[in-house]
Amino acid sequence: MSVESDLRDLAVEIAREAGELARLRRAEGVHLAATKSSIADIVTDADREVEALIRARLREARPDDGFLGEESAPDDGSTGVTWVVDPIDGTVNYAYGIPSYAVSIAAVRGSVVPGEWEALAGVVYAPASGETFHAARGDGAFLGEVRLSVTTETPAGALLATGFGYDPSTHDGDLATVRRVMTMARDLRRAGSAALDLAFVAAGRLDGYFERGLKPWDLAAGALLVAEAGGQVSLIDRSSTRPLLIAGGIQVHDRLRGIVEDES
Ligand code: LIP
DSSP states (O other): OOHHHHHHHHHHHHHHHHHHHHHHHHHHOOOEEEEOSSTTSEEEHHHHHHHHHHHHHHHHHOTTSEEEESSSOOBOOSSSEEEEEEEEESHHHHHHTOSOOEEEEEEEESOOSTTTSEEEEEEEEETTTTEEEEEETTSOEEETTEEOOOOOOOTTOEEEEEOOOSOGGGHHHHHHHHHHHGGGEEEEEOOSOHHHHHHHHHTTSOSEEEEESOOHHHHHHHHHHHHHTTOEEEEESTTSSSOEEEEESHHHHHHHHHHHHHHO
8 A cells, every 4th residue: 555545545435424414513503613714705614623533533543733724724744745624625616505515634745735736535514415535646546446548639718617706796708717717618607606516517517627726625636536537727917816727638638728827
């Protein structure tokens, strides 16, 4: 067994336990704990409880690793490995009872900056469907035991997904990007979870995905899934406050990048 596959197996085990807790809390009724960057950017009691469970399980197994989670304080650790965690990605869906949400756990080495880190392992677990998307660096991406591949042909145009941030002032600009990108699309999906959007690109359920302003924990596991499924992931405008993530098979990725870089 490699280090990467050991990390993947640990992440899968913890994500499934955490996802079942999230599903249980959803069934019991969800309570708003606070808002963050805007009134639309919510955190529920379940987000915090699920992240605490994940953090405790990781500490039990690998006490000296670092931790970077959406809902709690970062920890640098001392091993060079950092866990990048979104306990419930798709929080607004979760709060409304829309079953499109996921637990996202990734292990990275070195930097904790997207695009600079070395992603080692990742899992995106969807409690509502029971689907576990996982990858270890160099070992491929899988849904359960089934190996995943991104799409390569889009004869009718690309089926794309995107998302919008919690700051309404950014919506006009994002919609202008959508308008330009639609020239290459057959249709557009907006499911509300970046982690699941990226997992679906890896699984060939989407041809491509783009979104501005994602946080490291939204994309860490999903980006590794896409890369290990033969796809390409880029972060454009990294120095801006809202870098643009682009993901897809090579051809879709490159066409997306060409369109959005023309507008810059
Ligand atoms: C969400 C992302 C989604 C994006 C939302 C939000 P959260 O993450 O998964 O793609 O459009 O604005 O960032 O807040 O549910 O963890």
